[in-house]
Amino acid sequence: MQERATFKSHKALFFNTLAFTVCFSAWMINGVLVTFLADNQVFDWGPVEIGWLMGIPVLTGSIFRLPAGILTDKFGGKPVFSVLLVLCALPMYLLSYANDFWGFAAASFGFGLTGVGFAVGIAFPPSCIQKQLQGTPRHFWGRQCGAAFTTLFAPTLLKTFTDGGANLEGWRTLPKVYAALC
Secondary structure (H helix, E strand, O other): OOOOOOHHHHHHHHHHHHHHHHHHHHHOHHHHHHHHHHHOOOOOOOHHHHHHHHHHHHHHHHHOHHHHHHHHHHHOHHHHHHHHHHHHHHHHHHHOOOOOHHHHHHHHHHHHHHHHHHHHHHHOHHHHOOHHHOHHHHHHHHOOOHHHHHHHHHHHHHHHHOHHHOOHHHHHHHHHHHHHHO
16 A cells, blocks of 8 residues: 555556446447337337347346455456457457347347456555555545446447447447447
């Protein structure tokens, strides 16, 4: 534990906050994307399939939080966050090639691991900030807007990528953008 906050500790806090935001944004993409695809009849999914596709990333992230927290305690937040983001970028990218429910489900299971970013992020920053300011990083985590970013900006991006609905296959660009963020 450091006695004073340094440039290095503030940099660590900034990048962990950024990684946490990216994780939550990616974790919630199916809420917007699946709704868009179902509403525009790009895929013929029923209510049960839509529910599964929205729930798979959330379930995956929830199940793997404990192992992620253990890995963070053992190896530290920086390497675990780095591996997590790189590992989740691949299934996020592959989501853009999904042509059916099972392809979407498999990719959703893979990038759903971004949901464990909470376990990594909440455990890591306080150790790099002085004792008197340890509540500050937790305050940042409590005010995260990753899911809000997806809710606000993904529909606009989908509208742009699909030329206002004229080219519905343009949806495939959104997962690629999110993969690049990861």
